[in-house]
Amino acid sequence: MPIHMYPKNGRVILHVDMNCFYASVEMAYNPKLKGKPLAIAGNPEQRKGIIVTSSYEARAKGVKTTMAVWQARRLCPELILLPPNFDRYRAASKEIFRLMSEITPLVEPVSIDEGYLDITSCASLGTPLEIAVRLQEEILKRLDLPCSIGIAPNKFLAKTASDMKKPMGITVLRKRELPNILWPQAVGEMHGVGDKTAEKLKQIGIHTIGDLANADLFALKSLLGVNGERLRKRANGEDSRPVDPEAVNEFKSIGSSRTLPHDTVDEDEISLLLRSLSENVERRLKRKQAAGFGIQLMIRYHDWKMVTRSRTLAHHVNQADDIYQIASDLFRTHWNGEAVRLLGITVQDAMDKNQIGEQLDLFTYEKAAERETLHKAVEQLKEKYGANLFVKPLVHKNDAEQLTSFQKDFLDDYKR
Known part of the structure; x- marks a missing residue:
């Protein structure tokens, strides 16, 4: 029993993020689409037609989410376009979260293709890394869907970690690693910092996540209000939010x-x-x-x-x-x-x-x-x-x- 891999007072959180979810579901449904540039979009003949998601093959050609269909086709003439199949995505999502719930009841869905698990009390199932590997393999085996998983002591760091290796990545991120891994990155790369907020931060000399972590608290609160204090805490790896299964009811x-x-x-x-x-x-x-x-x-x-x-x-x-x-x-x-x-x-x-x-x-x-x-x-x-x-x-x-x-x-x- 790998008790030593679990903190005495802290938590162990997994963040599961499905890779190119809609496109991956379509590929699992029709394996002939695998390895091809694929995008899910609205009606391409209407102005509302935008790219909802795309495969990595399409992304390599410059196709991005929210891009207009006509623009995506110009970048990738061989692009395969499919309309969304919501029933299919619902069914896949439900099964994914069922697999998560087999590990622990402390599962918090965030959106159709991502969620948190608190595995602090799951030492009898193996190390955090072993649990993450098994979950990733089980989702791939049963549903033919790839995912990336972040392992960390809180939700913010777990989500940050899941973004570090895609597709099919598993990343462990510890607070002591932040100065070398997270702080050198541009402040706009941090979860919770949008384009407008990043521009405001740059105006007071905050260009990296490290700058944010060490910024003057009064200056941040003057600029962004309570959100400034929250972002500074996140940049320092502080996040006390629990994994809340009841959040789905809110x-x-x-x-x-x-x-x-x-x-x-x-x-x-x-x-x-x-x-x-x-x-x-x-x-x-x-x-x-x-x-x-x-x-x-x-x-x-x-x-x-x-x-x-x-x-x-x-x-x-x-x-x-x-x-x-x-x-x-x-x-x-x-x-x-x-x-x-x-x-x-x-x-x-x-x-x-x-x-x-x-x-x-x-x-x-x-x-x-x-x-x-x-x-x-x-x-x-x-x-x-x-x-x-x-x-x-x-x-x-x-x-x-x-x-x-x-x-x-x-x-x-x-x-x-």
């Missing part, structure tokens, strides 16, 4: 957005999109059994200028009709008349419906009962005659499915 907002095929001022087209987005948000709320107390509308104009407007509600909402009515009113009130490029609707202050205790007076109860009866009748008609019985569809079924925040929705599968 959500504060549920939304959906869509870029139009073309800039438009057509109010009928805009109304149809708002209706489609509202129905999509309703589906996500139902999936999570949630409701919210606020609606936010996001408008992005033809010149990329973006505005968000919101409304706090006295009662919770979770039905598409309510969401649509409020979002439409927000749009009519705040639209400046210019061509619209993108719209988004978000239900805010969301929570589990079981946690919502609504006090209904007689009038409210009667109205709620009437609406519940109406909604049940509509759902029955939709089941019998199809979902597009009342509203002209703006997008195809597959496109509508892509409007969901899929990286978050997968958590519902994990909880089942």
Whole structure:
């Protein structure tokens, strides 16, 4: 029993990061795609078509995530493009997390293709490295999917370590190794430091992660607020966050957005999109059994200028009709008349419906009962005659499915 490999007072955390997940799933499903430049993207004929992920062969040709399809094709004419297959990715993700849970119940999914394991109490299963090797081999053997794993005393360092060797890498990162391994890197390479934050840090002479680790705390807090202190701690390898299996139950907002095929001022087209987005948000709320107390509308104009407007509600909402009515009113009130490029609707202050205790007076109860009866009748008609019985569809079924925040929705599968 390798007790000596486990700290007496600290923790041992694994971060599992699947390599080119969507593309790898497609290759596992169709082995003929292996070794070829492959990318997963939206409809390449529409402006929304961007690269979601790509294989390492495609990346070697310059293809990157969020790149426009036309640009990717120019860099790699032989690029194979496939649309996302969400059901396939969900199934693979669920199996991956099941394999993690066979090691320890302390598993925290972060997104569809990455998660943390706290193996501090798993000494009877072997050394941390032996556990990581077995998990990596098991995922590859059962699912034919590659992954990289970071081993460290906390979540931040474990995530940093998993990025160091890809694909199929396993990296151990200890705090005492930070001055030689992490600190020489550019500050923008550190997890949690975005482009804008990196630029701000450079303005006060912080160019490397080492600079950040040794920076004046007062200067950092003056520049970035509490986030400055947090980033300084991370740069020094400090992270007290536990691996929390219950984190999958936390959500504060549920939304959906869509870029139009073309800039438009057509109010009928805009109304149809708002209706489609509202129905999509309703589906996500139902999936999570949630409701919210606020609606936010996001408008992005033809010149990329973006505005968000919101409304706090006295009662919770979770039905598409309510969401649509409020979002439409927000749009009519705040639209400046210019061509619209993108719209988004978000239900805010969301929570589990079981946690919502609504006090209904007689009038409210009667109205709620009437609406519940109406909604049940509509759902029955939709089941019998199809979902597009009342509203002209703006997008195809597959496109509508892509409007969901899929990286978050997968958590519902994990909880089942």
